[in-house]
Amino acid sequence: EPEVTQTPSHQVTQMGQEVILRCVPISNHLYFYWYRQILGQKVEFLVSFYNNEISEKSEIFDDQFSVERPDGSNFTLKIRSTKLEDSAMYFCASDEYNEQFFGPGTRLTVL
Amino acid sequence: GNSVTQMEGPVTLSEEAFLTINCTYTATGYPSLFWYVQYPGEGLQLLLKATKADDKGSNKGFEATYRKETTSFHLEKGSVQVSDSAVYFCALNTYGGATNKLIFGTGTLLAVQP
Secondary structure, X not given: OOOOEXXXXXXXXXXXXXXXXXXXXXXXXXEEEEEEEOOOOOEEEEEEEEOOEXXXXXXXXXXXXXXEOOXXXXXXXXXXXXXXXXXXXXXXXXXXXXXXXXOOOEEEEEO | OOEEEEOOOOEEEEOOOOEEEOEEEEOOOOOEEEEEEEOOOOOEEEEEXXXXXXXXXXXXXXXXXXXXXXXXXXXXXXXXXXXXXXXXXXXXXXXXXXXXXEXXXXXXXXXXXX
């Protein structure tokens, strides 16, 4: 069964460093998403992406964040200068017919 | 704005007990409603969904009915198993432009004891 994959599973970085989280959505899906979950809190929407552009972003998704689909398979989330409060689990999802399929997540720890 | 409220956990049950996890929502328009499950160390998996009022979603013995009059989508299972231990998230889908972003509740941890 096709699935969404994410790498790495755990990323540790120093405050101020750039990180890139990678996702491979299901191949025939057209809509892609990033969500995050700070420990003990809700899963929060960050951004949606369709037809090679951002279709919606949340207030969390400020200028420090960017997304890219550099080729036909990968979908990346970049954080330019990480802050302590960026520590969270980041989930990628892709969508077909109003059903989102989630990856296993990347746990980002900012020290 | 749009939001989801679900009962806080953890919920601890014995095997074969009846499960209810409450979920209520606030939304403009007519959202679709979802339950996702997260097993330890895994991602979010869609458990069931309902797209309009009075629809009942069901899967793996779990059920939830879209109640517009009470703005609720409570999750139920008649007889839980140890393997059902997981975190359960209620969510709604809002339509804005070309996106179908999900708005989640806080999640409810279910622990089933043998």
